[in-house]
Amino acid sequence: MDFKKLHQFVTDKNLPQFREKQIRRAFFVGLANDWNEVTVLSKDLREELEREIPFSSVKEERFFKKKKDDSVKVSLKLENGDFVETVLIKHKDGRRTVCVSSQVGCSMACAFCATGQSGFKRDLEADEIVDQVIFFARFLKSMDEKVTNIVFMGMGEPLLNYDNVLRAIKVLNDKEGFNLGARHMSISTCGIVPGIEKLAKEKLQINLALSMHAPTDTLRGKFMPINARYNIEEALKAVDDYIRKTNRRVMIEYLLIKNLNDKEEDAEKLSEIFKTRSLCYINLIPYNATDSKFLSSPRENIQKFANVLRKNKIKYTIRHSFGGAIEAACGQLARKTWKT
Ligand code: SAH
Numbered sequence: 373m374d375f376k377k378l379h380q381f382v383t384d385k386n387l388p389q390f391r392e393k394q395i396r397r398a399f400f401v402g403l404a405n406d407w408n409e410v411t412v413l414s415k416d417l418r419e420e421l422e423r424e425i426p427f428s429s430v431k432e433e434r435f436f437k438k439k440k441d442d443s444v445k446v447s448l449k450l451e452n453g454d455f456v457e458t459v460l461i462k463h464k465d466g467r468r469t470v471c472v473s474s475q476v477g478c479s480m481a482c483a484f485c486a487t488g489q490s491g492f493k494r495d496l497e498a499d500e501i502v503d504q505v506i507f508f509a510r511f512l513k514s515m516d517e518k519v520t521n522i523v524f525m526g527m528g529e530p531l532l533n534y535d536n537v538l539r540a541i542k543v544l545n546d547k548e549g550f551n552l553g554a555r556h557m558s559i560s561t562c563g564i565v566p567g568i569e570k571l572a573k574e575k576l577q578i579n580l581a582l583s584m585h586a587p588t589d590t591l592r593g594k595f596m597p598i599n600a601r602y603n604i605e606e607a608l609k610a611v612d613d614y615i616r617k618t619n620r621r622v623m624i625e626y627l628l629i630k631n632l633n634d635k636e637e638d639a640e641k642l643s644e645i646f647k648t649r650s651l652c653y654i655n656l657i658p659y660n661a662t663d664s665k666f667l668s669s670p671r672e673n674i675q676k677f678a679n680v681l682r683k684n685k686i687k688y689t690i691r692h693s694f695g696g697a698i699e700a701a702c703g704q705l706a707r708k709t710w711k712t
Contacts, residue, residue, distance in 0.1 A: 377509035395473035400549035436698040445700035457462035457705040458504040469521040475528025483595040486662040498539035531567025572614040581623035628669035653687035662702040
């Protein structure tokens with residue numbers, strides 16, 4: 373919901389300020405589905421609000437789910453007709469993670485990512501980001517479950533939509549509202565240095581992840597155009613500074629693409645970079661198929677790569693890939709539209 377609009381409405385109509393609080397509660401805590409369910413308000417007022425303020429920036433939704441997969445993808449049609457995709461990941465340990473989009477499309481054009489290939493349309497407003505989370509919060513409520521984590525790993529580059537992303541985080545963080553701790557939220561960036569620097573100065577406990585994907589600039593530059601603007605050294609300098617200021621661990625994402633960046637020699641170079649960076653840990657991501665020319669690394673290569681990291685005492689995890697069956701996995705979200 374657009375709470376700026378709501379505030380204006382409450383002011384214009386000379387309503388008591390507590391009405392706004394009641395509506396926020398019904399929205400973030402009660403997880404009401406529409407104005408009709410905000411029963412603390414009179415019927416007349418609800419009807420007026422229904423006419424004036426959309427309850428959600430999501431106008432329509434379409435679900436994608438397969439039985440054998442534990443994730444759910446939704447394609448959301450926004451008020452202005454744009455489409456975004458959002459994913460709910462159900463982890464075996466009970467976590468319920470919402471992977472949100474921060475932009476309609478993406479301007480970063482990473483060669484391996486479907487979003488990057490679909491181009492950029494616009495930044496999402498803070499309420500459009502929040503509504504993606506609330507959408508799944510309502511969905512989970514019907515099963516007596518809750519959203520436990522949020523990752524900005526959907527469509528878009530969150531640090532290029534800094535203000536709206538931060539606003540959304542603060543709204544979701546609000547103790548009197550949705551009340552999700554910043555420690556349960558993660559931002560993944562392809563390495564927007566000024567954004568990382570700014571984030572380091574916020575007094576937030578949020579988690580940061582850097583999409584690195586290659587140990588050298590020559591290799592990284594081949595498939596991540598952003599490397600020409602901020603190279604590995606600059607991105608890592610910002611990460612080091614972030615760690616110094618926040619004392620938080622930072623995840624280094626490393627996508628494994630067959631015969632491109634998955635050699636043992638690459639793992640050695642990567643180890644060299646991270647052997648002194650004890651608060652960084654590598655997250656190896658098996659490549660998910662998109663329309664691009666790239667192929668996933670065979671399991672054997674992933675294992676060999678991981679073994680080199682282990683030998684060099686580099687902390688790492690291997691990302692379990694969810695959602696491949698419904699094109700909901702990392703890098704597979706796109707600006708797909710639907711009419712019928
Ligand atoms: N713009 C942000 C968020 C992107 S998505 C960023 O660049 O970090 C989150 C992660 O998925 C990123 O690390 C991204 O590089 C990775 N990713 C992109 N395409 C992928 C693919 N086809 N398979 C697996 N991971 C992919």
